[in-house]
Amino acid sequence: MKADEYKMTALIKKITGIVPFLMVTAINSVALAMLKTGKQADDLRVFLIIAAAVIMTNIILSKVKKVLTYFTIAISSVTLLGILTVFVYPQLGILFLNNIIAALYAALFLTAFFPPIFGLDPFTYDFSKKNYPESVHRMPQFKSINLVLNYIWALIFALAFTLTLITYTSDYALQQILQTIVPITMQLVIGLPLTRKLPELLMAKGSPQKNNFSSVKEMFEAMPYGLNTKKSDGLDVVIQFKLNGEETIEGYLTISRNECSYSDGLHVKPSTTIISDSKLWLDISNGDVSGDEAFINKRYTVEGDAGILLTLSELFTASVSSKRVKKQKNDIEGSSFTYKSFEPGYIKKIVVINSSPRTEQFSKSLLMANKFIAGAESAGAETEMVNLKDKTINYCTCCYSCWTKTPGVCIFKDDMPKILEKIRRADLVVYVTPLYVFSVSAQLKVFIDRMLPLLQPYMVKTDGITNHPNRFEEDRPNGLVVFSAGGFPEVRKNFDGISAIVRNIGSHFQTTNLMAEFFLPASELLQQPVYRERKTRVEEACFNAGRDAVLTGTINDSYMEIVSDPDIDQDVFIDQANMFWKSLDGKKAYYQGTPKLF
Numbered sequence: 001m002k003a004d005e006y007k008m009t010a011l012i013k014k015i016t017g018i019v020p021f022l023m024v025t026a027i028n029s030v031a032l033a034m035l036k037t038g039k040q041a042d043d044l045r046v047f048l049i050i051a052a053a054v055i056m057t058n059i060i061l062s063k064v065k066k067v068l069t070y071f072t073i074a075i076s077s078v079t080l081l082g083i084l085t086v087f088v089y090p091q092l093g094i095l096f097l098n099n100i101i102a103a104l105y106a107a108l109f110l111t112a113f114f115p116p117i118f119g120l121d122p123f124t125y126d127f128s129k130k131n132y133p134e135s136v137h138r139m140p141q142f143k144s145i146n147l148v149l150n151y152i153w154a155l156i157f158a159l160a161f162t163l164t165l166i167t168y169t170s171d172y173a174l175q176q177i178l179q180t181i182v183p184i185t186m187q188l189v190i191g192l193p194l195t196r197k198l199p200e201l202l203m204a205k206g207s208p209q210k211n212n213f214s215s216v217k218e219m220f221e222a223m224p225y226g227l228n229t230k231k232s233d234g235l236d237v238v239i240q241f242k243l244n245g246e247e248t249i250e251g252y253l254t255i256s257r258n259e260c261s262y263s264d265g266l267h268v269k270p271s272t273t274i275i276s277d278s279k280l281w282l283d284i285s286n287g288d289v290s291g292d293e294a295f296i297n298k299r300y301t302v303e304g305d306a307g308i309l310l311t312l313s314e315l316f317t318a319s320v321s322s323k324r325v326k327k328q329k330n331d332i333e334g335s336s337f338t339y340k341s342f343e344p345g346y347i348k349k350i351v352v353i354n355s356s357p358r359t360e361q362f363s364k365s366l367l368m369a370n371k372f373i374a375g376a377e378s379a380g381a382e383t384e385m386v387n388l389k390d391k392t393i394n395y396c397t398c399c400y401s402c403w404t405k406t407p408g409v410c411i412f413k414d415d416m417p418k419i420l421e422k423i424r425r426a427d428l429v430v431y432v433t434p435l436y437v438f439s440v441s442a443q444l445k446v447f448i449d450r451m452l453p454l455l456q457p458y459m460v461k462t463d464g465i466t467n468h469p470n471r472f473e474e475d476r477p478n479g480l481v482v483f484s485a486g487g488f489p490e491v492r493k494n495f496d497g498i499s500a501i502v503r504n505i506g507s508h509f510q511t512t513n514l515m516a517e518f519f520l521p522a523s524e525l526l527q528q529p530v531y532r533e534r535k536t537r538v539e540e541a542c543f544n545a546g547r548d549a550v551l552t553g554t555i556n557d558s559y560m561e562i563v564s565d566p567d568i569d570q571d572v573f574i575d576q577a578n579m580f581w582k583s584l585d586g587k588k589a590y591y592q593g594t595p596k597l598f
């Protein structure tokens with residue numbers, strides 16, 4: 001269809017759609033005005049014949065131009081039926097003329113309510129379809145969404161019917177206007193925006209269903225409508241597809257500013273290029289073949305940033321709930337651990353010992369600790385960060401000089417003595433450590449070893465545990481919190497080593513009280529845009545923990561649980577991670593040149 005022709009058809013559709021409404025309004029106003037002046041239904045015959053002629057012409061025109069809608073049929077039929085009644089049974093005709101608008105809404109209600117019960121398409125389907133390609137309106141979700149819409153409209157019609165029966169004013173003319181305008185306004189304000197927006201909203205929110213695309217082309221057409229904007233926030237990517245086999249397709253998806261569009265052809269600078277057999281890609285998209293498995297088995301190729309593949313399915317799936325696992329308890333041993341608390345307001349001074357060699361941009365342990373500090377500062381605490389990577393701290397040589405020759409003083413005149421002073425003055429010490437081989441980082445371990453001068457060589461038994469008493473009597477009790485990020489998705493059998501260290505420090509150092517352990521599994525996923533929600537949850541939990549530690553002296557277990565929830569199933573995690581590493585392998589940049597032992 002040529003552009004001009006298309007425009008003309010669209011105009012005719014609009015006009016023929018409005019005519020039935022105008023006719024009902026005209027009959028309602030004219031007829032009632034005439035009846036008011038004492039005229040009988042018979043006196044309206046000429047007017048009604050003209051009205052019927054206009055309505056019928058409108059139907060014929062719509063039919064010829066193929067723009068006849070559900071609405072035009074419904075409204076026109078009721079009006080024609082009413083007009084016919086005036087001629088056949090004038091008494092009933094008068095009743096009809098007096099209540100033409102109410103009759104219209106009653107008819108609309110019935111047309112909305114009954115057809116779907118008998119298996120016919122919801123009437124809204126016809127309207128919603130206009131805004132989506134065929135591939136989308138064939139989707140089962142789309143049909144069910146329209147069913148919801150259909151019944152919302154049935155409700156709106158029932159409400160409109162009731163509104164036409166209300167006496168708004170004693171003024172006849174004004175009553176006529178209000179009786180007509182109030183229900184129409186209600187429909188325009190509530191009904192039309194709902195019809196336009198609800199399918200989009202529900203498609204984005206609804207539970208994931210298996211797709212059933214019959215061709216890749218159809219799938220690409222549908223993809224822009226299936227973008228999960230919750231997950232796409234901040235994404236700016238171009239995914240080029242080069243598909244061959246049953247369908248030969250060169251086209252690209254652009255995801256930017258929470259919108260997705262598909263264009264045919266080659267993009268000049270795609271961020272990712274997927275080269276695949278079209279049937280395989282269709283099967284992956286329909287969920288018949290695992291994309292991860294296909295990738296690992298090199299059934300398709302990826303060039304450029306393969307990271308987007310980790311998130312592709314989630315970007316186009318409304319919910320990833322099926323991939324979620326039950327919240328893991330932060331409890332490492334499987335038995336509950338009692339963390340220590342202080343009086344509200346006790347913690348005023350916090351020293352953070354950061355042992356991640358990474359920068360702020362990359363360290364996930366530091367990300368948590370920084371939020372904790374921000375929360376503590378918001379509650380009025382004074383904080384100080386010590387970055388171990390910038391300090392010179394020698395290994396402990398176990399010479400015991402700090403216990404013998406120079407009690408409380410180490411042989412090394414490096415940065416450690418100053419840091420020890422800082423932690424002795426602090427009300428709360430925060431350890432920040434990456435999880436390295438199931439334990440704290442080497443940097444933190446060296447630091448911990450060098451705390452020996454704080455203890456006396458004597459041994460005492462406290463609660464059945466052998467320990468060394470504190471050397472400095474003036475030292476007040478202080479709290480200990482640990483933040484650690486680990487790459488694996490588990491907390492148990494992964495962070496146990498760190499937990500054992502800090503729990504033992506808590507029970508063996510007389511002044512140290514372990515207040516909380518924050519273990520972040522699957523840490524590297526946090527930088528993926530699709531896990532933004534998890535990142536926000538983690539950040540909020542850490543911030544609140546810092547704030548509460550200062551204000552209430554207690555850190556709630558729930559904050560630790562939020563942090564320790566990997567938000568991903570172990571198998572899915574493993575598949576995604578392998579896919580990622582495989583993609584790097586594909587570039588031959590990471591394994592090339594690996595030295596061989598023999």
Ligand SMILES: Cc1cc2nc3c(=O)[nH]c(=O)nc-3n(C[C@H](O)[C@H](O)[C@H](O)COP(=O)(O)O)c2cc1C
Pocket residue numbers: 356357358362363364365366433434435436437438439485486487488489494523524
């Ligand atoms: C030497 C080394 C050992 C690691 N060992 C583990 C481990 O035992 N368990 C684990 O889950 N992740 C392990 N990882 C992954 C890191 O814990 C993960 O990348 C973490 O985010 C690092 O913390 P950061 O981001 O605060 O520096 C290891 C990483 C390195 C470099």
